[in-house]
Amino acid sequence: MEVCIEHYSKMFNSSASSSIPSAGPSRYTLNNLCFSPPHPPALTSCSSRIPALQSSEPFPESTLLASGLLANIWIDKIKVQLGRMSSTASCGTDGITVIMLRHLLETSFPKHLHQLYLAWLRTGQTPRRWNESIVYPLCQDRKEPYTAQNSRPISLVCLFRKLFEALILPIVSTSGKMPYSGVQAGFRSGYSTLTNVLTLDHEIEADAGSPILFFDFAAAFDKVGWSHLERELKAQDINPLVLRLIHQLMFQDMTFSLIVNGCPSAQQNRNCGLLQGSPLSPILFNRFINSLLQSLKWQSRPSFPSALFFADDWVIISPTIQHAQSLIDMATRWADQHGMAFNIGKCGSLRTHTAARTPMPPSILLNDQPIPFVNTYKYLSVMFASKGIDFDSQSTLLCERVGRHLGALRWYSASWCPRIQFNILKSILLPTLEYSLPLLYGHFLKDGKSKAWVTMNTVYNNCLQWMAGSAANRPHVTCHLLGLLPRKDRAQHLLSRFYLHLLSMDKNNPLQAILDKNFWYPKTTHRIAVPNHHSLLFQFLNPLAVFTPHLPNLG
């Protein structure tokens, strides 16, 4: 426990004071929950640096109206938002759950909550209790021992706060002059992990010539400091009331109680980092990192992005090693100026096509350390190798995940009726197996003897047999009896849905420019022939090829 507290106290405090306070006053439990004492000692170190935000003076009504926050907080919206929240979402220190509040929807509760939210907006202050969180260190890499260093802190905050954050999210996202970079795909509509993966695959197939460089920030969300974030937000001309709310919710008098092996610690202070588990954190991180993206994009080649981001997962694609090194130097300077650090062990340099055939190129340096060369790299849960997506490894990865689920399910599903197994199959097993399926199916259309496809078929059939019994040896028939689509039809269905997603993607998505350059369906009514040797992207150019793959290609 002490080691873990020390680790997280260092991580969450920019000038770490790792003293471990003695256990707090006694706690009591209600419905599986721990309650901490009402008010922990207040922090002053962080807030004292920002006197303007420390003021408790209410904002003028005109500022409040200009912020747009009032328009987003009204009773019906509270009800809708509460209906949208997952009923299994964990509660914070107050022990109030979504199910509890849903039962109060038809009472005067939404009205009271609405009044409180307005009162808090008018004063520009949020309750101190909201800044207490419970931190669960989740194991990051299950192949390694579960230690404090090999864990990711997930923060549970109270539900009133989560609801409030969800209501103000659209304003926090757009307030000021916020030109989101087109290469940022994380937490944005019109983007997805698969559009990023397909773009990267196309870039590798286009054979840039130099290694593809993957980067990892060490504890990215937890290293964001207020002074750096404030500077970025002010540069983006964010509304002052929104800025004050962000400071109050994320950095003022923050405390956390760590749960280690089921035991809670006393409340500890924290003064930096965005809470992983708070609805605002991803958007704030996007705003924080946007200046880095903008600077990398300015050096891009025509129509090719020089970097792709998905939140803090990013990759550099460059035609020459010198150019790549200059981009890295730029990123290193940005990281130094913003209090971020790279996790060099998780960065990777992937040699592709011609780069893989030439003698070992000089190492590319990150903070004077060579970026390690890798033969494969998992980017956004998709395996990449020297020729693009490594479909065999990708299918193995997915199948192993499903195999682990299936193994565990076999242990405790003996008493479950088939309907429950069917529900679990549809909600847990198939979504796991179907991640990146449109791309795998696109590859299958290119190569009918794809080993990846065979592997996935086998696991799909195992899932069906778990549900329908080992005697169900005809998956096609079992699927029809269960109302499921057979494997190939399901893949075709998902491919078509992915095509529709491409049609509606953001105009700044780099994949849009790449597809437009190749005269895909929205740009031409002519059907384009898709020879087998063409890159994967061509499987998504032509709606006829997507919807009716069995028809012969026309020249």
Place this chain on the structure above:
Amino acid sequence: MDTLFPSFKGSERFDVNMLNSILCAAVQAIVERTLGIYKLEESRKKEDKAAKQLLAELDMSASIQLLKPAQQASVVAQQMVSSTG
């Protein structure tokens, strides 16, 4: 709800922490009155009645609720260790 949490009047002076505590306490009081209080460790030792009830229900959320305790049990079994140990 109105009894436990009298309506707030905009003209009154208020403290945000106090208002939050009052509303939380009101919700907690309603929940305690309706559902009661139980001690987690003792409840875990008792027979799981909820699982039997969930087994009879066929909707998706009941199935997930049935699965979650089993998943949590496997996660809890994995104890964090000291890196030095």
